[in-house]
Amino acid sequence: MSAAPEVVRHDDGDALAAAVAERLVARLLDLQDAGRVPSVVLTGGTIAEKLHRAVVTDPRGARVDWARVDFWFGDERYVPAGDPDRNAGQARAAMLDHLPVAPERVHEMPASDGEYGDDVDAAAAAYAAGLGAAPAFDVLMLGVGPDGHCASMFPGHPALSADGVAVAVRDSPKPPPTRISLTMGTLGRADEVWFVASGEGKADAVRDALADGDVVDVPAAGPKGRTRTLWLVDDAAASHLPR
Numbered sequence: 001m002s003a004a005p006e007v008v009r010h011d012d013g014d015a016l017a018a019a020v021a022e023r024l025v026a027r028l029l030d031l032q033d034a035g036r037v038p039s040v041v042l043t044g045g046t047i048a049e050k051l052h053r054a055v056v057t058d059p060r061g062a063r064v065d066w067a068r069v070d071f072w073f074g075d076e077r078y079v080p081a082g083d084p085d086r087n088a089g090q091a092r093a094a095m096l097d098h099l100p101v102a103p104e105r106v107h108e109m110p111a112s113d114g115e116y117g118d119d120v121d122a123a124a125a126a127y128a129a130g131l132g133a134a135p136a137f138d139v140l141m142l143g144v145g146p147d148g149h150c151a152s153m154f155p156g157h158p159a160l161s162a163d164g165v166a167v168a169v170r171d172s173p174k175p176p177p178t179r180i181s182l183t184m185g186t187l188g189r190a191d192e193v194w195f196v197a198s199g200e201g202k203a204d205a206v207r208d209a210l211a212d213g214d215v216v217d218v219p220a221a222g223p224k225g226r227t228r229t230l231w232l233v234d235d236a237a238a239s240h241l242p243r
């Protein structure tokens, strides 16, 4: 079962980031109140950075037991650990370093100067092994590229049809060329999938994904949550949606 997409609009990127942060904090509190250790997948990208900062300043954030939240990543650029291009580095700088998270619950994808070196396939396999054969996330957040990509699943790319949990992505059309991504199958294994998109540059991709386009052309049309699929957008990103 998967949930049909719902669109939630906000005025601009700042309002969007604040609202998504508030929604995330509320979801984490609900899950922890129910005795769960929430499992969240973080995304990279421009709006993610704003969102991460907004989580840190969210008024109810202090009520979350951040040490009891598992953080995973939807994709990563396969570059050295200190490279500013890394999604994990951005998430740490904007959010994780400012919250009392448990280091062992922050599950970064490997870096190219780590134990797998140039072997990005081994690095992707190691991340998949850490997730297990059938990972189930509570909230999986995804950005959207202007070309309709999400995580590192790019239009027409062979990695779209990869089996398994995580895959090495080579020749990414967006730099850097070598990446690791959760597979399309794994991106569909969350209770709630939240797409977050801001700006006019995302308007065509948002429209095409919500028109239920072919995932080969518009990968963002694919991932759906089991109970919720939310498209959290600002007015500019929603500007090409039919009225």
Ligand SMILES: O=C1O[C@H](COP(=O)(O)O)[C@@H](O)[C@H](O)[C@H]1O
Binding pocket: 043, 044, 045, 046, 047, 074, 075, 076, 077, 087, 142, 143, 144, 145, 146, 150, 151, 152, 174
């Ligand atoms: O390369 C990536 O791009 C997308 C979208 O990023 P944006 O800057 O255009 O918003 C992002 O969701 C993904 O995690 C990242 O690796």
